[in-house]
Amino acid sequence: MLLAASGYIIWGVLPLFWGLLGHIDNRITMAMRIIWSAVFTTGILAVTRRLPELKALLGNRQKIKFLAPAMLFLLADWWLFIYAVQSGHILDTSLGYYMSPFVVFALGMAVFKEKTNFLMLIAMSLAFAGVAISAIYYGRFPLISVALSLSFAIYGAIKKSAQIEGVLSIAAETMMMTPLVVAFLLLSPIGRTLAFNTFTDHLLFVCAGIATALPLMLYSLGVLKLPYVMLGFMHYISPTLSLFCGLFMGETITPDKLVTFVFIWAALAVYVVSVALEEKKKRLLMQ
Numbered sequence: 001m002l003l004a005a006s007g008y009i010i011w012g013v014l015p016l017f018w019g020l021l022g023h024i025d026n027r028i029t030m031a032m033r034i035i036w037s038a039v040f041t042t043g044i045l046a047v048t049r050r051l052p053e054l055k056a057l058l059g060n061r062q063k064i065k066f067l068a069p070a071m072l073f074l075l076a077d078w079w080l081f082i083y084a085v086q087s088g089h090i091l092d093t094s095l096g097y098y099m100s101p102f103v104v105f106a107l108g109m110a111v112f113k114e115k116t117n118f119l120m121l122i123a124m125s126l127a128f129a130g131v132a133i134s135a136i137y138y139g140r141f142p143l144i145s146v147a148l149s150l151s152f153a154i155y156g157a158i159k160k161s162a163q164i165e166g167v168l169s170i171a172a173e174t175m176m177m178t179p180l181v182v183a184f185l186l187l188s189p190i191g192r193t194l195a196f197n198t199f200t201d202h203l204l205f206v207c208a209g210i211a212t213a214l215p216l217m218l219y220s221l222g223v224l225k226l227p228y229v230m231l232g233f234m235h236y237i238s239p240t241l242s243l244f245c246g247l248f249m250g251e252t253i254t255p256d257k258l259v260t261f262v263f264i265w266a267a268l269a270v271y272v273v274s275v276a277l278e279e280k281k282k283r284l285l286m287q
Contacts, residue, residue: 001234004222007215008234012241015093017211018085019249021204024197026082027190029208031181033078036209038178041171044217050168057164057172066162071173073155078212080151084144090246091257096148097239098264101271102127103153111157119274123267130263134256142260166220170213236268 021029045051057063084093102124109116135141159169185191197205247253253261 001222003218004234005237007218007222008237009241010211010215010218012238013245014081014211015085015090015242015245015249017204017207018082021201021208022086024201025190025193026079026086027184027188028193028197029082029086029205030075030079031185031191032205033082033208033212034075034174034177034181036206037170037212038174038209040209040213041167041174044167044213045171053168054171054175057168058175063162063164066158067164067169067172067176070155070158070162070169071176073151073158074173075177077148077151077155080144080148084148088249088251089144090242090249091251091253092142092144093148094239094242094246095142095257095260095264096145097152097242098236098261098268099127099131099145099149100152101235102267103149104156107153107157117274117278119270119277123270123274126263126267126270130260130267133263134260137256137259140254140256142257145260166216167213170216 018029042051042054045054057067081093084090105116105120106124131142131146162169164172185194
């Protein structure tokens with residue numbers, strides 16, 4: 001529980017960290033995050049003597065068919081998050097990750113033919129209503145929030161199909177991204193600005209790689225021991241902390257965001273009841 005909670009807490013407070021890099025072009029921040037994530041995760045695999053597994057994974061064409069699109073959606077999710085934080089939209093990231101489980105649930109029904117129940121459908125309807133009311137009545141569609149929830153959910157769906165362990169997967173994905181990122185830094189004029197970054201900036205770039213991989217490692221260790229229901233409840237540590245980070249950094253909850261948040265929180269309440277009832281039913285069947 002402590003391992004998984006630590007991972008979620010780090011994810012939740014990451015907006016404060018990305019804020020430290022707010023003076024740097026988000027494309028540079030993104031590029032360095034990828035490079036140092038690849039270095040850090042590969043180093044972990046080297047220490048744990050798992051590099052042969054990474055080599056085998058990168059040479060497995062069947063797995064690459066899943067890893068390549070997963071890499072693109074992960075790239076989109078990371079860039080959107082950094083862009084949102086650096087442009088003063090932390091509350092949008094919080095809302096996006098609150099919405100994420102409902103998008104995952106919808107994909108589960110559509111792609112994996114998973115069964116649903118009436119309460120889950122009510123929860124999804126409430127979440128959809130919150131977004132729709134915000135878009136129609138206030139004329140502000142929560143684009144960043146929806147894009148984040150979609151990119152993360154689709155990434156998760158692809159990973160579910162691939163069945164690849166967390167740290168190994170992130171190492172492979174960032175290694176596949178690295179040549180493209182290095183080429184971008186060498187060929188793009190924006191890459192030349194790296195020479196003007198301070199020592200502190202480069203130290204933060206290294207920390208960006210650690211901050212990316214460490215919570216994933218903690219989550220991967222915790223998920224092996226925790227019941228799925230408990231893990232589902234713990235998911236909301238992250239967007240809740242991000243919400244407080246946004247308020248701490250001076251953002252305000254506008255009426256359109258407040259309406260969407262209220263509907264999402266109502267949907268979460270129904271979702272929690274639904275999951276609890278399903279878990280109780282499973283325990284009764286096992287007795």
